[in-house]
Amino acid sequence: MENRDACHVLVIGSGGAGIRAAIEASTVGETIIVSKTITGKGGCTVMAEGGYNAVLTSEDSVAAHYEDTIKGGAFLNDPALVEILAREAPDRIRDLFAWGAVFDLTCEDKFAQRSFGGQQIPRTCYAGDHTGHEIVMTLLEKLRGSPVEIRDELTVVDLLKDRNVVFGAIVCNREGELGTITADAVVLATGGAGQIYDMTTNSTAGTGDGYALGYRAGAELIDMEQVQFHPTGVVYPYDTRGRLITEAMRGEGGILLNTKGERFMEKYDPSRMELSTRDVIARSIATEILEGRGTEHGGVWLDVTHLPKEQIEIRLPLMLRQFLQFGIDIRTQPMEVTPTAHHFMGGLRITLETQTTLSHLFAAGEVTGGVHGGNRLGGNALADTQVFGFRAGRAAAAVESVAKRKMDTVQIDATEEKISRLYEGQATSAKIRRLMKQIMWNNVGIYRNEFDLKVAERDIAKLRAMPLVISSPREISDAFITENMLLVASLVIDGALLRRESRGAHTRIDIKASWTNETSPFGHTFFSKTRSGIEILEGRL
Amino acid sequence: MIVRISRFDPDKDAVPHVETYDVHVASGAHVLNVLDMVRDKFDPTLGYRCCCRAGQCGSCAIRVNGKPVLACTEEARDGDLIESLELPSIQDLITDVTQVVAQIAWLNPRAASLSCGCGVTHETIEEIKPLRECIECYSCVSSCPAYAVSEYAVPTVMRQEQRLNLDPRDVDDRIGEAIARGLFACTSCHKCVEVCPKKIDIPRKAVEKLRIEAAKRGLSLPAHMELARLVEETGRSIERKSTSFLEYVPDVIEPEGEVRATIGFFVGCMFNGRVNQSALDAIEVFRKNGIRVLIPKDQVCCGSPLIRTGLSNFVPELMQRNIAAFVNAGVDTVFTMCAGCGSTLKKDYDTPFRVADITEYLCEVGFVPPTKIAGTYTYHDPCHLLRGQGISKQPRELLRSFVEKFVDMPAHCCGAGGGVKSGFPDEAASIGAVRAEMVAATGADFIVTICPFCEYHLRRVTGLPVKNIATLMLEGYLK
């Protein structure tokens, strides 16, 4: 193997969390950031539309942000992580602003803030409806001006490990050539895994590699069954299905109607209506559709036609343009929407300093679990990337430099051998992924039951047993990623079977529990190579 | 549907080759879905980039039938030819963008701004916003004629320079930087705006604004300053060498026969001072079509050469004089036969009368078809007519009605605009050479156009006869 590199901190992933971590780490020591895509364009951060939650006014308070987040998260969040999120989100948005972010300001030159679901007070800062793009562009400018070494289009296929210490990663480039990057500390910031579902808002890079990398290296993950379905995804045309329609549509006053013209949220959450939490709205829409009040393409109507045209043009320009492309003018016509796989609340277990259960491995952003509990509030994920990205960069950089570590050739040999076997496999990545997405969509969606989950467990296991095939080195990364996706899918199913209650985004229709979210005896589900299960909160039994 | 994809494997191929695939996709499928299908069904090694699949990350820009587009938002059509952007090729549709990325400037934050409000206001934000939507797809890079032949740093780099220039949080000097990166090499052809998925108006919102800043600091090109001096002194961008058109034509020219309509004539400096004959021909064409032409004598330069080069101090006065001239003449429609004047009057002025290009007007009111004319003709779209005024059909409609053979030619800047011809003659010649090749490929004997600058420049670079459309029409009428 030719390509060997070394640095102090290796950051994997260049979404909001990864870039923020790299910027911070580079103030201390040599930092490399790798992404399987072009830097910054990769993950879901650049796609985020609605906004960033931060307490910035005297009417609002950290306690209120904390309370909303915990309540929205079905009391499954790690309270200490939530506390940090609420407390540090304002500082991190100020960092972004100082670095040139073009957030919308009010006429008094203060951050403009709007309401997102589950908030007591309008708390979501935004840049039109391309907030994530704005954040990434700001971070990219900062990154380009920093000493961080930027590596585009390198896929991490495994973490390098020496006993319990992570010290780098094996990478694979577009041409299928392997390499290693060793580091004193590694930050995982690889984002979520919506792509394991047939309908998803996620980017192509949202394949959950980080969950798989961490798991294989021996780290512990939590709450993998908690997959948020965003209530409003595009239904039609077919090839655009799943794409996100921003929550800002409802924040600005959009209403949901079934085919009978009923504003059905009156039935499910009369006080919060369309600004209820995502889990509640997604289930409500799913119920309307299941009970036959859905549209021809299998959706319900989201309507903003009653809003002033200028409001739509100024506040939702991206959405307006996107729908015009499909021949729908949202100023005069309603949109057809259905729930779509959006966000993974579960992920690597971390401490307040973003330390995973493995030494020298840190994690931030959607790849982690615990911050959002059972359901993430709109606007909290972008804040999460900045708050914990910053912390991860700082903590990783604080790891003491070690003298040259000896390379464990066993791990590399194993990878090379695995690759050589791929040429003799049978099933293509494309085929396996197609089947997996269907299985997950049909059996591990919004409404779950033991029978369907068992079917999914069996079918995913079958797919995992099928040897993947490639015909050229350029397909190596893709094959590894397919494996990652299958591993993540099976973790989601494990979690869904383990959690015998309805909690947050996870709804078990075959189980009736006598407790509320707040009094549930269950804590996190957890998964590692050595143990898996669900935490029982003794005091509550 | 059948699609053709340009394939290139650096290990095997010296040059790209086109392969044809027959794919089945759902209706409304985008080009990206087609690429996915080709990869999944025919060739897992097909190289292309994509990420967000929603027009937000800019990874997937490619060319479809020659035009840069985002694969994830462009609807796929039967017969599409799919190629990479015109950037160094890596594999198939993947191009090397590192050189371009390296030129994009980053904000250098003021140390103090970490604590203070940085002086950024609601207004600053609103001003920066239109320049901020760039998704770094590099479609504009792929199509910029200036970048292709000169040291010009690419359109989106200029966008970023102006975005930073507007931002009080940034401490660096962006004007000097922009000049070093080729600020004056942009021809203002607006091709970048046409292909930009976010429709960012780089020439107007960035290049011209930066040139204004440069002018304030006395950093304009000497040739441009000379021109500005001339306009301020004479009201004209062209030196008076002989009697000008306005000096010898009457104020009102009555048509042959019945008067169908009356129109004002905005002459423009070139037709007034250099190529009088074309202007006379145009008047004659209107006479044959029953249209009375009014020519106010106190009209002056439209100001385009000043606006494009950023030396716009004197422009308000020019505007006021021109508007007054035509208002006093009492016309409700004014025609231009210079693409640059037309686009300036339409876009930079706020006129109480309507402005129309000569072909736009003739097609609208109807024209007597001239007698057929022998020879093979092609038409060169002046950038300021095509993209500045959105006019491309009318000239073709006119030509097709009376030339023996018309061969269409895709649009491409000739290199004469934006003050480039006076500022950087070599660059203008290089862009012209690209255009000359395209002209040669049509096999035409004559080029027709509606911009005196294009006309002049094309004659030089192609060696072919270049005719103003009015002159040609008149030839037909006189047959």
Ligand SMILES: Cc1cc2nc3c(=O)[nH]c(=O)nc-3n(C[C@H](O)[C@H](O)[C@H](O)COP(=O)(O)OP(=O)(O)OC[C@H]3O[C@@H](n4cnc5c(N)ncnc54)[C@H](O)[C@@H]3O)c2cc1C
């Ligand atoms: C459409 C959409 C809209 C959203 N809107 C909002 C919103 O308005 N507000 C909000 O708070 N949240 C929103 N979210 C959620 C939020 O955007 C994400 O949770 C968050 O941006 C995740 O950031 P991240 O840095 O963890 O990961 P990502 O931004 O997903 O980045 C992951 C990075 O990891 C890289 N990577 C992955 N695997 C590998 C590998 N094997 N090797 C190398 N690199 C790898 C990728 O290339 C990418 O650079 C939205 C999400 C989506 C999909």
Ligand code: SF4
């Ligand atoms: S206007 Fe033309 S020359 Fe100028 S930046 Fe745009 S494409 Fe390039």
Ligand code: SF4
């Ligand atoms: S300016 Fe427009 S075309 Fe150019 S890179 Fe940006 S988004 Fe793409």
Ligand code: FES
């Ligand atoms: S894939 Fe992101 S813009 Fe097309």
